[in-house]
Amino acid sequence: MDLIRIRNAKKTYKNGVTAIQDLDLDIKKGEFVFVIGSTGCGKSTLIKMLYREEKPTSGKIIVGGINVGKLRNSKVYKLRRKIGVVFQDFKLLPKLTVYENVAFALEIFGLPKYEIHEKVVKVLDLVGLKNKAKQYPTHLSGGEQQRVAIARAIVNGPKLLICDEPTGNLDEVTSMEIMKVLEEINKLGTTIIMVTHDTEIVNKMKKRVILLDTGRVLKDFAEGEYVHESN
Amino acid sequence: MKAIRIILRSIRDSFKSVFRNFSLSLASVSCITITLIVVALAIVLSQNVNNFASLVEGDVTIVAFLERDVTEDETDDISSQINNLPYIESVVYKSKMELSKEMMDSSDVFTSVMKDWDDSNTPIQATFQIKVKDINEIKYVADEISKMDGVDIVKYGEGMVEQLVSLFDMVRKISIGMVIALIIVTAFLITNTIKITIFSRKREIEIMRLVGASNINIKIPFILEGLFLGIMGSIIPIILTIFGYVKLYEKFDGQLFSPFIKLIVPEPFIYLISLVLIAIGILVGMFGSYTAVRKHLKI
Numbered sequence: 001m002d003l004i005r006i007r008n009a010k011k012t013y014k015n016g017v018t019a020i021q022d023l024d025l026d027i028k029k030g031e032f033v034f035v036i037g038s039t040g041c042g043k044s045t046l047i048k049m050l051y052r053e054e055k056p057t058s059g060k061i062i063v064g065g066i067n068v069g070k071l072r073n074s075k076v077y078k079l080r081r082k083i084g085v086v087f088q089d090f091k092l093l094p095k096l097t098v099y100e101n102v103a104f105a106l107e108i109f110g111l112p113k114y115e116i117h118e119k120v121v122k123v124l125d126l127v128g129l130k131n132k133a134k135q136y137p138t139h140l141s142g143g144e145q146q147r148v149a150i151a152r153a154i155v156n157g158p159k160l161l162i163c164d165e166p167t168g169n170l171d172e173v174t175s176m177e178i179m180k181v182l183e184e185i186n187k188l189g190t191t192i193i194m195v196t197h198d199t200e201i202v203n204k205m206k207k208r209v210i211l212l213d214t215g216r217v218l219k220d221f222a223e224g225e226y227v228h229e230s231n
Numbered sequence: 232m233k234a235i236r237i238i239l240r241s242i243r244d245s246f247k248s249v250f251r252n253f254s255l256s257l258a259s260v261s262c263i264t265i266t267l268i269v270v271a272l273a274i275v276l277s278q279n280v281n282n283f284a285s286l287v288e289g290d291v292t293i294v295a296f297l298e299r300d301v302t303e304d305e306t307d308d309i310s311s312q313i314n315n316l317p318y319i320e321s322v323v324y325k326s327k328m329e330l331s332k333e334m335m336d337s338s339d340v341f342t343s344v345m346k347d348w349d350d351s352n353t354p355i356q357a358t359f360q361i362k363v364k365d366i367n368e369i370k371y372v373a374d375e376i377s378k379m380d381g382v383d384i385v386k387y388g389e390g391m392v393e394q395l396v397s398l399f400d401m402v403r404k405i406s407i408g409m410v411i412a413l414i415i416v417t418a419f420l421i422t423n424t425i426k427i428t429i430f431s432r433k434r435e436i437e438i439m440r441l442v443g444a445s446n447i448n449i450k451i452p453f454i455l456e457g458l459f460l461g462i463m464g465s466i467i468p469i470i471l472t473i474f475g476y477v478k479l480y481e482k483f484d485g486q487l488f489s490p491f492i493k494l495i496v497p498e499p500f501i502y503l504i505s506l507v508l509i510a511i512g513i514l515v516g517m518f519g520s521y522t523a524v525r526k527h528l529k530i
Contacts, residue, residue: 051441073529074446081443091438095251105442107244110237152442 003029003160003191004050009059011045011215019045020215023059027193029159032186034202034226035195037212043195046212047162050193051083052076064159081109084153084161084190088168090145092137092152098124099133102152109156123151127181143174147181154185161185163194167201175201199228237448245455249463255428256460262424263464263516266417267508271472273413274504277406282495284399288366291395293373293387296356301381306357309381313359316375320362327355356383366396418515421464425457425519429527436527446528453520461516462509469505476501 004027011020019042027033035043048054049061052068061068064082071079092101099120106116124130127147137145146166153161163182167175179201186192196202202209209226211219249256295313297306306324313322325333327350334355335342348355361376363369369387377385429436439449477497486493 076440077443077445077448080441083443085441091434091441093435093438104438107240108237108439108442108444108448110233110235110240112236156443 001029002026003031003064004193005060005062007060009049009056009061011042011049011054012057018215020049020056022216025210025217025220027191029191030186030189032183032192032205032207033194034205034207034209035193035212036197036199036202036209037218041212042215043212044164045215047164047193047195050160050162051085052079081156082159084150084156084158086146086149086153086161086163086166088165090137090142090149092145092148094137097134097136098129098140098148101137101148102155105152105155119155120151123155126154126184127151141174142170143177146170146174146178150178150181150185154190159191161190161192163192163196165195165197167196167198172200176204179205202226203228238451241451241455245452245459248452249456249459252428252432255431256463259421259424259428259460259516259519260464263417263421263461263512264467266413266420267465267468267512268471270410270413270417270511271468271504271508273406273410274507275472275476277403277410278500278504279495280402280406283492284403286493287395288399289362291362291366291369291387291392293359293361293363293369293376293385295359295361295376295385296383297358298381298383299356301357305381309379310359312379313361313376316372318363318365318368318372320364323360325358325360327353327357330355330358366392414511417511418518421461421515422519422522425460425516426523426526429453429520429523433527436524440528449528450521450524453524454517457516457518457520458513459516460520461512461514464516465505465509465512468508472504472508473501476504 004025006023006025009020009023010018012018023042023046035046037043045054049056049068050063052071056069059069063079066079066082068079093104096104102120102123103116106119111119121130121133124133127150129144129147129151132140132144137148140148146169150161150166161182166182167178170178175198182192182194183205203226206224206226208223209221210217211221211226295309297309301309310322310324313319331345331348331353335345345353359376361372363372369392370389373385373387373389376382436449480494480497483494485496
């Protein structure tokens with residue numbers, strides 16, 4: 001079954017720039033997909049539309065059964081609850097501890113305390129930060145901060161995890177650690193879409209790769225097909 | 232159960248974030264405090280001016296002098312005619328002899344001159360002293376009385392009273408206008424301060440949206456926070472009003488410069504002002520937070 005179905009999507013910004021056009025894409029449940037392409041190819045716009053930060057100008061984008069284009073502003077939270085998002089700049093709250101940052105995503109649903117505790121501890125264990133629960137994000141390394149962000153994104157069990165250049169601020173070794181965590185999460189059944197510039201990672205992971213160019217899918221490589229030759 | 236937990240969490244979080252964002256909260260609270268002190272001053276001032284005006288207005292009396300040969304029956308008739316007029320607050324009759332006695336009581340000079348006068352040869356005229364409910368109608372009432380048979384002349388401080396009335400009316404309108412203008416400026420100032428503080432927490436709102444918090448879910452803690460800020464900001468103005476006004480009242484013995492200018496009795500006046508202050512603080516705090524957050528919830 002397709003988790004994401006995009007048909008003939010187009011996005012033109014107010015300033016007249018068309019970021020996405022004639023885009024068709026299907027992503028199945030449980031897939032791990034890289035989205036790559038040069039700067040300005042529409043990667044960011046594509047994933048922003050997936051979590052409804054942007055609306056498509058025309059065409060159809062269906063995520064987990066929700067028609068994103070027709071989703072009203074006040075109902076966006078319904079989509080967001082099915083999706084986890086991770087960014088390059090982590091977007092953690094500096095005044096909350098690691099534990100609180102992750103628990104934040106559960107508290108808004110009004111879960112009882114013990115349930116929150118159980119889930120947060122479990123997910124912190126998954127990303128390997130169980131013993132840093134009480135620290136503040138500023139005391140953590142970049143890789144650790146990103147793992148907190150990942151923990152927060154997946155703590156309520158989303159079907160889809162969207163990663164916008166999660167390794168963009170990290171060195172090679174740390175990046176691979178993050179990729180291991182993501183692979184682990186993918187194995188547990190979460191679909192992952194990751195936008196990246198880092199061809200090294202894409203080469204190593206050997207997953208499905210979607211190459212975008214001027215807002216269109218230039219090529220869709222099946223698992224293991226994509227090999228980037230460095231110059 | 233879920234809703235209760237969400238509300239409890241909102242209260243706890245809003246309370247926490249007041250302290251977590253301490254410097255920003257302090258900015259909002261001091262802004263509220265300062266403006267509310269000014270509002271409190273304006274209210275105290277305008278209410279006292281009003282009070283003074285009503286006291287003076289209440290003291291204005293129409294005196295109707297009766298002709299000397301008016302009989303007792305005719306006097307009763309005039310009395311009932313006056314009582315039948317609109318806007319009458321009170322009517323007091325003073326006979327010639329009562330007036331003479333009052334005058335003699337007040338001074339020895341009067342006593343020596345007036346002691347031989349009796350009801351038939353006294354030059355003093357019997358009077359009706361009339362107070363009206365509405366100072367603006369005093370001219371109408373006085374005119375009506377002067378038309379009555381047996382009434383010689385009617386005096387009420389013509390000219391002076393009209394001027395006083397229009398002066399007080401102006402003072403009243405200006406003071407009310409000033410208080411309203413101040414409240415609006417306060418609302419504007421506080422709203423903007425809160426907007427700035429919330430702007431710096433854009434990320435928090437962004438993350439709440441990102442992890443699937445509904446708009447109401449995001450707004451509630453911020454609105455509650457505005458409420459707390461409003462309450463905290465009104466504490467000092469309220470304390471100042473209560474203690475300051477009581478001290479002022481005691482220091483001046485309830486009157487300013489002369490017994491003529493009476494201050495408003497502190498209770499319940501100070502509590503009413505306190506209520507107004509806290510209400511302004513809360514409403515403006517909540518409104519400020521609400522509009523500030525709403526701005527960040529649009530895509």
